[in-house]
Amino acid sequence: MKLYSNAASPFARKVRVVILETGQGDSVDLVEVFGTTVDPGTMPIDKNPLGRLPVLEAEGQAIYDSRVICRYLIAQAAAPLYGSDSDQWRILTLEASGDGIMDSALGIVYEKRVRPEGMHYAPVMEGHWSKIERMLGGLDRNWLDLLEAPLNIGQISVACALGYLDFRLSDRDWRSANPKLSAWYESFSARDSMKATVPPAA
Amino acid sequence: MKLYSNAASPFARKVRVVILETGQGDSVDLVEVFGTTVDPGTMPIDKNPLGRLPVLEAEGQAIYDSRVICRYLIAQAAAPLYGSDSDQWRILTLEASGDGIMDSALGIVYEKRVRPEGMHYAPVMEGHWSKIERMLGGLDRNWLDLLEAPLNIGQISVACALGYLDFRLSDRDWRSANPKLSAWYESFSARDSMKATVPPAA
Numbered sequence: 419m420k421l422y423s424n425a426a427s428p429f430a431r432k433v434r435v436v437i438l439e440t441g442q443g444d445s446v447d448l449v450e451v452f453g454t455t456v457d458p459g460t461m462p463i464d465k466n467p468l469g470r471l472p473v474l475e476a477e478g479q480a481i482y483d484s485r486v487i488c489r490y491l492i493a494q495a496a497a498p499l500y501g502s503d504s505d506q507w508r509i510l511t512l513e514a515s516g517d518g519i520m521d522s523a524l525g526i527v528y529e530k531r532v533r534p535e536g537m538h539y540a541p542v543m544e545g546h547w548s549k550i551e552r553m554l555g556g557l558d559r560n561w562l563d564l565l566e567a568p569l570n571i572g573q574i575s576v577a578c579a580l581g582y583l584d585f586r587l588s589d590r591d592w593r594s595a596n597p598k599l600s601a602w603y604e605s606f607s608a609r610d611s612m613k614a615t616v617p618p619a620a
Numbered sequence: 621m622k623l624y625s626n627a628a629s630p631f632a633r634k635v636r637v638v639i640l641e642t643g644q645g646d647s648v649d650l651v652e653v654f655g656t657t658v659d660p661g662t663m664p665i666d667k668n669p670l671g672r673l674p675v676l677e678a679e680g681q682a683i684y685d686s687r688v689i690c691r692y693l694i695a696q697a698a699a700p701l702y703g704s705d706s707d708q709w710r711i712l713t714l715e716a717s718g719d720g721i722m723d724s725a726l727g728i729v730y731e732k733r734v735r736p737e738g739m740h741y742a743p744v745m746e747g748h749w750s751k752i753e754r755m756l757g758g759l760d761r762n763w764l765d766l767l768e769a770p771l772n773i774g775q776i777s778v779a780c781a782l783g784y785l786d787f788r789l790s791d792r793d794w795r796s797a798n799p800k801l802s803a804w805y806e807s808f809s810a811r812d813s814m815k816a817t818v819p820p821a822a
Contacts, residue, residue: 455727456747467754468720479710483720485687486712508681510688518670518685525657533741542734545658552669 419446420475421487422462428520428582429484430472431615435574436488438611440495446474456532485517488571499571505564512564512572519553519579522546527586547590550583558596565602577606585617621648622677623689624664630722630784631686632674633817637776638690640813642697648676658734687719690773701773707766714766714774721755721781724748729788749792752785760798767804779808787819 421437423430437446451471453459458469465480466473474481474490481490492499501509525546529538557565557576565573580603583592593600606612623639625632639648653673655661660671667682668675676683676692683689694701703711727748731740759767759778767775782805785794795802808814 454747456743458750463754467758468717468724468751469754470720470751477709479713481709481713483716486709486716489712490709507679507683507688507692510691511681511683514685514688515670518672522670532744532747537739537741539735539739541658545656545734548660549670549672552665552671556669 420449421446422449422451422465422471422473422475424450424452424471426585426617427471428523428578429517431581431617432516432575432578433472433474433484433487433491434615435578435611436491436499436571438614439499439569439574439609440491440497442491442495454532455528485513488574492571499569499574501567501570505567505570508564509570509572512561512570513575515553515557515561516572516575516577516579519550519576520582522549523579523582523587550592551595554592554596554599558599562598562602565599565606573606577603577612581607581612581617622651623648624651624653624667624673624675624677626652626654626673628787628819629673630725630780631719633783633819634718634777634780635674635676635686635689635693636817637780637813638693638701638773640816641701641771641776641811642693642699644693644697656734657730687715690776694773701771701776703769703772707769707772710766711772711774714763714772715777717755717759717763718774718777718779718781721752721778722784724751725781725784725789752794753797756794756798756801760801764800764804767801767808775808779805779814783809783814783819 421433423434437443451460451462453461453469461469461471462473463469465475466482470483472482472484472487474487476490481487500506523546526543529543564570565576580592583590623635625636639645653662653664655663655671663671663673664675665671667677668684672685674684674686674689676689678692683692702708725748728745731745766772767778782794785792
């Protein structure tokens with residue numbers, strides 16, 4: 419298999435953590451690509467015309483987006499990362515919560531990356547940060563049981579989202595208002611899969 | 621069940637089409653809510669702190685986002701909308717293709733809705749439109765087999781995406797370069813589920 423990926427992308431990191439946690443590291447070649455909203459750069463647009471990453475090539479087809487790729491890899495490994503029948507909807511909602519944090523964090527980062535100075539619109543960035551803050555508060559209050567359960571895709575998504583906040587939005591302090599989430603992340607970050615996928619220094 | 625929804629949202633429409641196609645219309649109450657990136661408005665942020673819609677309340681829990689809600693409703697109805705084991709990864713990738721078109725279309729719409737005049741940045745809007753154009757071309761060339769197969773979630777996603785282009789970006793002509801996709805959409809739009817969920821005149 420071949421994964422079109424970028425070392426700085428939280429969505430690609432999520433896939434790479436799943437690859438490692440399901441023991442498929444030797445079966446997937448990483449291809450580093452780069453692009454933005456305004457320029458697809460080296461993105462494999464013949465495989466995903468949206469010009470977004472990650473994209474997995476497997477069985478002669480292109481599979482995207484990250485959530486679909488994770489499901490594919492988890493199915494290949496028959497790994498129990500979606501929990502039991504009774505847990506699965508909360509686990510999928512936890513996964514969507516992590517993905518939503520990533521979306522808003524990227525919204526903030528892209529505001530400055532793709533727009534010229536003078537066109538950075540603070541209410542959009544603060545609107546995204548409000549979403550993130552509220553979601554982190556919800557995770558800290560209501561989701562510790564599932565975060566501390568056996569490994570599931572929701573944990574991986576949330577951990578990659580928090581890692582991205584540290585990587586790109588380190589001027590924002592997410593920890594002090596969310597001590598339980600912060601302690602959980604500290605412990606989750608020590609997993610080999612997380613250590614192997616830390617984004618490079620900017 | 622209760623669905624927090626908005627009549628103009630393509631992601632909410634996708635869920636509402638699934639509800640109708642799986643015969644669950646009588647089991648779901650719709651609650652109309654509204655918000656934007658910069659203001660959560662009447663969004664149920666106690667249920668989804670991200671302040672995004674749709675959100676489904678079922679079995680005493682909040683389920684989001686739209687892709688997770690669709691999977692839940694399809695599982696409840698034991699409907700074959702993910703196809704066979706061999707089809708499922710292409711069907712999920714087709715679903716992600718429709719979702720990606722919606723994301724980029726919303727990117728264009730929100731550019732003008734939430735930013736003041738003079739801060740609408742054309743390269744972002746054109747970047748999103750390029751993603752949409754490339755994806756539509758890909759659908760027209762490579763996905764007709766699955767679009768014309770028995771009903772699946774990928775078709776619903778693509779149809780709601782195209783409906784949104786007609787609704788909000790009707791100044792852009794997506795049809796003439798994509799005649800096969802356009803003919804397919806014409807026929808798919810005639811389904812009762814699509815007719816019952818046409819967005820209101822602006």
